[in-house]
Amino acid sequence: MKMVLSHFNYWCKAKDEAQLANAKIEMFDPMSKSPQLDWVPAMQRRRLSHYAKMALFVAANSAEKSGAESMPVVFASQHGDFHRTSSILKDLAHQEVISPTSFGLSVHNAVIGLYSILTNNQQPMNSIAAGENTLLMALIEASIQLNNPNISEVLVVYCDQPLPDDYARFDDVNSCDLACAFVVSKDNEQGITLSLTPSDTPNNTPLQAKQFVEFLATNKTNDALVLGSQSAWHLHIDEVTPC
Numbered sequence: 001m002k003m004v005l006s007h008f009n010y011w012c013k014a015k016d017e018a019q020l021a022n023a024k025i026e027m028f029d030p031m032s033k034s035p036q037l038d039w040v041p042a043m044q045r046r047r048l049s050h051y052a053k054m055a056l057f058v059a060a061n062s063a064e065k066s067g068a069e070s071m072p073v074v075f076a077s078q079h080g081d082f083h084r085t086s087s088i089l090k091d092l093a094h095q096e097v098i099s100p101t102s103f104g105l106s107v108h109n110a111v112i113g114l115y116s117i118l119t120n121n122q123q124p125m126n127s128i129a130a131g132e133n134t135l136l137m138a139l140i141e142a143s144i145q146l147n148n149p150n151i152s153e154v155l156v157v158y159c160d161q162p163l164p165d166d167y168a169r170f171d172d173v174n175s176c177d178l179a180c181a182f183v184v185s186k187d188n189e190q191g192i193t194l195s196l197t198p199s200d201t202p203n204n205t206p207l208q209a210k211q212f213v214e215f216l217a218t219n220k221t222n223d224a225l226v227l228g229s230q231s232a233w234h235l236h237i238d239e240v241t242p243c
Helices: 017-021 050-066 082-093 100-104 110-119 134-145 165-170 208-218
Strands: 002-013 073-076 125-128 153-160 177-185 191-198 224-227 233-241
Touching: 002 050, 002 134, 002 208, 050 082, 050 110, 050 153, 050 177, 073 110, 073 134, 082 100, 082 165, 110 125, 110 153, 125 134, 134 153, 134 177, 134 191, 134 208, 134 224, 177 208, 208 224
Parallel strands: 073 125, 073 153
Antiparallel strands: 002 177, 002 191, 153 177, 191 233, 224 233
């Protein structure tokens, strides 16, 4: 399975100074604010969580660089906007009234729905969560969509952040605020040509999305990476043509 990845961008914030010092990719410092979304109306922007702002920021950047008015979107997140969900659960525990807006924005596909509304993109969109395999499954889903003769490009968006303190024991200590986006096509003349083949050796390490961003950020020909702990795939960079 071959695909071309283009217009890759990411937004990443370190959780602490130690993580920033040891970063393999460019990271914002732990005190950095959310990315700016000047293209989003102020009234809607105020309702957005940090998670939503990260996702919309990278999605808009890749779409703008591609020059396409609209395209199908595959959105991926292992945990979704769990900080918002956690807050709702606390309100329920204290028998407080739940904000309808907050509830509506807590569902897994809320961000990609907002992206569709804000950009007037009426192309097909779906939302994927598959544990550590989440980003890998998004790549496979995008590749499947490209088999449709009416689809030439798919925008892939990934976003996650460390779990809230109450759930930290279920999270990896090296997790960080991370969002990335890129356009996948079959025959784009510019970008990173990637081969995917099934692998007999699974990747059982955590934070595979972060590994993938580090992999793409270096974008060196013949670099390779295995993604997936259950259904493992070997990713190989065949060629790099600057966009």
